[in-house]
Amino acid sequence: MTGRRASGGRGLGYGMLAPALAVLAGLILGPLVYSAVLSAYEWKLTDIGLPKPFVGLDNYTRLFDDPMVGVALRNTVLYVVGSVGAELVLGFVVAAALFEMTKGRKLANALILLPMIIAPVITALLWRYLLDPQFGLVSQLSGAVGLPSGIGWFGESNLALPALMVVDIWQWTPFVVLILHAGMLSIGEEQFEAARVDGAGHLRILQRIVLPAIVPQILLVLLFRTMDTYRIFDTVFVLTKGGPGTATETIGLYTYRTGFSYFDMGYAMALSIFILVTVVVISTVYVRLLRRREVL
Amino acid sequence: MKTNRGWTVASYAIVAAFLVGVLVPIAAVVLNSFKQPNDIFSSTLKLAFSPTLDNYSKVLGQLQFQDFLVNSTVVAAGSTVLSIVVGVPAAYALARLPLRGRELWAGAILFTRMVPAVALVVPMYVIFQRLELLGSYTALIAAHTTFNLPIVVWMMRSFFEELPPDLEEAALVDGANRLGAFIRVAVPLTAPGLAATSVLCLLFSWNEFLFALVLSGRGTQTVPIGVASFIGTVSVDWGGSSAAAVLAMLPVFVLGLAAQRFLVRGLTFGAVKG
Numbered sequence: 281m282t283g284r285r286a287s288g289g290r291g292l293g294y295g296m297l298a299p300a301l302a303v304l305a306g307l308i309l310g311p312l313v314y315s316a317v318l319s320a321y322e323w324k325l326t327d328i329g330l331p332k333p334f335v336g337l338d339n340y341t342r343l344f345d346d347p348m349v350g351v352a353l354r355n356t357v358l359y360v361v362g363s364v365g366a367e368l369v370l371g372f373v374v375a376a377a378l379f380e381m382t383k384g385r386k387l388a389n390a391l392i393l394l395p396m397i398i399a400p401v402i403t404a405l406l407w408r409y410l411l412d413p414q415f416g417l418v419s420q421l422s423g424a425v426g427l428p429s430g431i432g433w434f435g436e437s438n439l440a441l442p443a444l445m446v447v448d449i450w451q452w453t454p455f456v457v458l459i460l461h462a463g464m465l466s467i468g469e470e471q472f473e474a475a476r477v478d479g480a481g482h483l484r485i486l487q488r489i490v491l492p493a494i495v496p497q498i499l500l501v502l503l504f505r506t507m508d509t510y511r512i513f514d515t516v517f518v519l520t521k522g523g524p525g526t527a528t529e530t531i532g533l534y535t536y537r538t539g540f541s542y543f544d545m546g547y548a549m550a551l552s553i554f555i556l557v558t559v560v561v562i563s564t565v566y567v568r569l570l571r572r573r574e575v576l
Numbered sequence: 577m578k579t580n581r582g583w584t585v586a587s588y589a590i591v592a593a594f595l596v597g598v599l600v601p602i603a604a605v606v607l608n609s610f611k612q613p614n615d616i617f618s619s620t621l622k623l624a625f626s627p628t629l630d631n632y633s634k635v636l637g638q639l640q641f642q643d644f645l646v647n648s649t650v651v652a653a654g655s656t657v658l659s660i661v662v663g664v665p666a667a668y669a670l671a672r673l674p675l676r677g678r679e680l681w682a683g684a685i686l687f688t689r690m691v692p693a694v695a696l697v698v699p700m701y702v703i704f705q706r707l708e709l710l711g712s713y714t715a716l717i718a719a720h721t722t723f724n725l726p727i728v729v730w731m732m733r734s735f736f737e738e739l740p741p742d743l744e745e746a747a748l749v750d751g752a753n754r755l756g757a758f759i760r761v762a763v764p765l766t767a768p769g770l771a772a773t774s775v776l777c778l779l780f781s782w783n784e785f786l787f788a789l790v791l792s793g794r795g796t797q798t799v800p801i802g803v804a805s806f807i808g809t810v811s812v813d814w815g816g817s818s819a820a821a822v823l824a825m826l827p828v829f830v831l832g833l834a835a836q837r838f839l840v841r842g843l844t845f846g847a848v849k850g
Contacts (some may be wrong), residue, residue, distance in 0.1 A: 300666035380587035399783035522658030
């Protein structure tokens with residue numbers, strides 16, 4: 281017994297866990313603490329060797345007075361709600377349709393996942409060309425059927441944000457479809473039998489049996505998609521750089537620019553801590569809900 | 577569910593329409609990569625055109641796109657190997673070994689998935705600058721490990737938990753110690769899961785943009801940086817950039833389809849078994 285304990289007890293467990301924890305502490309916790317500390321100073325990346333004045337929480341109070349933060353948050357929230365809402369509704373419809381299919385489901389599954397494994401930068405390139413006002417496929421097709429063509433989606437201030445949402449919806453609805461479909465597959469056949477015996481119609485079954493059964497999957501999708509759309513960066517950076525004007529400025533992009541275009545590092549660090557805190561608060565709510573349902 | 581004929585027809589139509597929506601943007605860029613400029617820059621759609629490989633030879637010749645492919649491969653392989661070597665033992669410990677506060681540790685590792693890249697990239701830039709590692713492969717590999725390592729731990733933990741414990745116990749009875757049971761029994765039995773996990777790590781690293789944008793240098797820029805440099809420039813080279821996009825997508829499609837069964841599990845930290 282003592283021999284077994286020495287070779288397979290707590291010691292070994294901690295020994296095997298420790299390297300991973302050390303790496304994560306060094307690569308994640310370390311930089312975050314560093315960021316929190318340096319956000320209390322006023323300093324520019326370009327001021328090499330100059331003293332950094334300590335400003336306490338000034339960078340954080342500045343954040344609440346900065347009108348650009350308000351604009352960026354408003355755009356980000358619109359982007360999150362618009363994209364995730366559309367992905368959830370469209371994803372549910374397609375998942376339910378896929379669930380109904382008897383043949384070709386495997387092939388459909390394999391093709392559906394393609395968008396979500398493409399790099400967001402490449403997705404941006406695909407849509408940059410599709411939505412080009414002159415030579416884009418959308419313009420060519422709408423011209424051919426007599427619809428208005430030649431719209432510069434990413435260049436119009438009231439269309440740019442919705443166009444970015446379309447890109448997100450194209451890339452990530454497949455994720456929603458696959459997860460909700462997996463949830464539907466785990467519903468026991470006897471539940472459908474019982475409903476059919478009761479004479480329930482198709483929509484009624486979807487509403488009374490399928491929808492309540494996949495609530496955990498819906499929460500999971502909401503958690504991941506909300507987290508990831510809130511920090512949206514790649515496609516915005518590549519397609520609009522926050523423009524035209526401030527129409528597509530998001531909180532992630534604004535933080536990046538504060539640090540790497542204006543070199544205002546103390547403030548950029550305060551902004552990045554702000555993003556971290558808001559993401560953690562939002563996710564904790566979802567994770568609590570999921571834990572209660574024993575999904576995570 | 578399978579009852580009403582009308583619903584079945586409608587379902588096939590919905591899935592078919594969705595697939596068209598998924599595939600057309602990809603097909604369009606593939607077609608563009610084989611087109612001459614005068615076939616691309618036309619106000620009407622040209623489906624009949626004489627295909628050319630000019631775009632590819634230009635991208636791989638003059639534009640040196642293969643350098644980006646090499647850099648991406650080095651970074652993806654480096655971060656995957658590091659994440660697997662460090663993450664698999666941790667996953668086994670969390671799945672099988674007695675630990676105080678097991679769920680707390682697992683939760684802490686899950687928490688790292690919530691940390692936005694932009695919150696890490698700002699301090700990392702300053703730290704790597706101090707360490708004179710900006711623009712090095714090391715910086716990129718370290719940065720990509722921040723998202724790959726938590727994935728390895730959570731995914732491999734779910735694979736180890738699915739393994740019936742009898743086989744490891746039999747090895748223990750035969751005189752092996754826990755470490756031996758882990759290396760000689762548990763790891764070989766989860767080999768398919770390990771392969772799928774590695775594939776996902778390669779994929780996530782291959783696609784990553786923000787860390788690469790900030791931390792890479794002239795000699796270490798990855799594929800997404802190469803592709804992004806094509807977009808938004810004054811004279812956009814559609815054929816060339818489309819060819820680059822196709823070259824970047826090809827390995828991803830091969831890897832993604834190979835790991836298809838486990839893709840959703842990886843993206844949801846093992847919560848959805850798929």
